[in-house]
Amino acid sequence: MVKIVIDPGHEGVENNLDPGAVANGLKEAALTLRIAKYIYDMLNEYEGVQVRLTRTGNQRLTLSQRAKMANDWGADVFISTHINAGKGTGFESYIYNGGVSSQTVALQNVLHNEILAAMRQFGNITDRGKKRANYAVLRETKMPAVLTENLFIDSNDAKLLKNEAFLKAVGEAHARGIAKFLGLPQKSTPSQPQQKSSDGKLYRVQVGAFSDRKNAERLAEELKKKGYPAIIV
Numbered sequence: 358m359v360k361i362v363i364d365p366g367h368e369g370v371e372n373n374l375d376p377g378a379v380a381n382g383l384k385e386a387a388l389t390l391r392i393a394k395y396i397y398d399m400l401n402e403y404e405g406v407q408v409r410l411t412r413t414g415n416q417r418l419t420l421s422q423r424a425k426m427a428n429d430w431g432a433d434v435f436i437s438t439h440i441n442a443g444k445g446t447g448f449e450s451y452i453y454n455g456g457v458s459s460q461t462v463a464l465q466n467v468l469h470n471e472i473l474a475a476m477r478q479f480g481n482i483t484d485r486g487k488k489r490a491n492y493a494v495l496r497e498t499k500m501p502a503v504l505t506e507n508l509f510i511d512s513n514d515a516k517l518l519k520n521e522a523f524l525k526a527v528g529e530a531h532a533r534g535i536a537k538f539l540g541l542p543q544k545s546t547p548s549q550p551q552q553k554s555s556d557g558k559l560y561r562v563q564v565g566a567f568s569d570r571k572n573a574e575r576l577a578e579e580l581k582k583k584g585y586p587a588i589i590v
């Protein structure tokens with residue numbers, strides 16, 4: 358099992374909690390949670406993963422507590438989602454500016470590219486670059502950790518941040534990036550209804566094996582005409 362921690366930046370929108378940046382009727386802590394939940398949902402479509410959010414709602418939580426949660430659990434990947442402020446525009450990602458593993462650099466690369474590509478489905482997005490900084494959650498976590506700054510809350514970028522489809526696409530791009538980095542297989546979705554016997558076992562019937570594909574296709578056609586689902590493997 359691979360363990361992934363998703364950290365929605367800041368604390369929440371209730372009184373006395375840290376809301377992060379606030380502008381244009383938006384609060385960073387609410388947006389980071391939306392994105393984190395989309396990441397969480399999509400990661401659960403992959404095999405062999407366990408995902409935890411550092412917070413699932415409005416909650417007081419220090420930066421060190423977030424890192425400790427990931428360290429104590431033995432997480433393999435840590436991702437913190439944020440929204441930028443300062444009237445700029447575009448997307449940037451961060452890893453720790455001290456010693457980092459090549460794995461951390463690789464995670465930043467794959468995530469950064471995946472997220473930027475998804476954002477650009479919605480318009481021109483400035484690539485502010487793959488950056489490094491001395492952020493506590495990056496410094497104190499022991500596993501590959503990346504912090505994303507998903508556009509600016511106090512500029513024209515806010516238009517996109519008000520678009521739920523955009524937040525979903527950004528979340529899903531995070532998940533795809535993580536899955537690529539970890540090489541996670543997607544859960545197999547049965548493309549046809551499977552008939553299970555009463556004891557829960559699944560039986561397959563094979564009617565022919567051919568060295569010549571044409572012969573296999575001929576039999577498959579014949580079976581389909583008679584109303585049997587037939588596949589060639």
Ligand SMILES: [Zn+2]
Pocket residue numbers: 366367377378385439440
């Ligand atoms: Zn922030």
